[in-house]
Amino acid sequence: MYAFELHQPKSVSEAVALLADPESRPLAGGQSLIAAMKLRLAAPAALVDLGGIAELRGVRREGDALVIGAGTCHAEIAGSGDVKQSIPALAYLAGEIGDVQVRNLGTIGGSLANNDPAACYPAAALGLNATIRTDRRSIEADAFFTGMYETALQPGEIITAVQFPIPEKAAYIKFVNPASRFALVGVFVARGADGRVRVAVTGCAGCAFRATDLEKALEANFTADAAKAVSIAPDGLSSDLHASAAYRAHLIPVLAGRAVAEALK
Secondary structure, eight states, rough: OOOOOOOSSHHHHHHHHHSSSTEEEEEESTTTTTHHHHTTTTSSSEEOOOOTTTGGOOOOEETTTTEETTBHHHHHHHHHHHHHHHHHHHHHHHTTTHHHHHHHHBBBBHHHTOOOOOOOOHOOOHHTTTTEESOOEEEHHHHHHHTTEEOOOOOOEEEEEEEEEEOSSSEEEEEEEETOOEEEEEEEEEETTSSSSEEEEEESSOOEEEEEEHHHHHHOSSSSHHHTTTTOOOOTTTOSSSHHHHOOOOOOOOHHHHHHHHHHH
């Protein structure tokens, strides 16, 4: 490591003021940023630790939505009674991230802001039509993820909370990379009270995306067989040492079918 300043603000306003310095970076759980710093892929002059800001943590119901503070760790989301009751698929997703250490340090806001191509939360945000709240505005999930490790966040802007509409049915299934626990392919399926279906995929491209062909098929017939019958083209999907684009394309409808079967239980 190298020398850098560490700031530990106690409020969002204090953190925002510190992040006005373009040489500063926000530190949430640190599961990605610290590793990047060790590899010299990131070299901020100062870190603004968000971990001490109480207003960024917690889970609460707001009408027909579940609101989770950006600083809430994965383990807390996985164990939350409110999450288990309102969106059990989200509690399951959080409980399958990484290992015990990662789940107790990593945060939902940090994961969304980092936007790793194989992260699980972006699929949940897209699949549940979430709204990402920041210190400046509210951003719909469809407009938030813009590319590999890229989001709609502006310099110095921080996520404060994520609002998830409560679906009628939802489930998340991922094919796990056994070494990293990231999703080789992950599929989040959700159906709203209005019958609209959203299907989000992670681990297959530069960032999570919606599978519109699967959405159309499942709106017509919300069954596992309908999902598995959809053919996904490998064009534009990732191909690496773990899996080819064709293999990922094959897995997407298979996992979507399993997610639908889980959602219907």
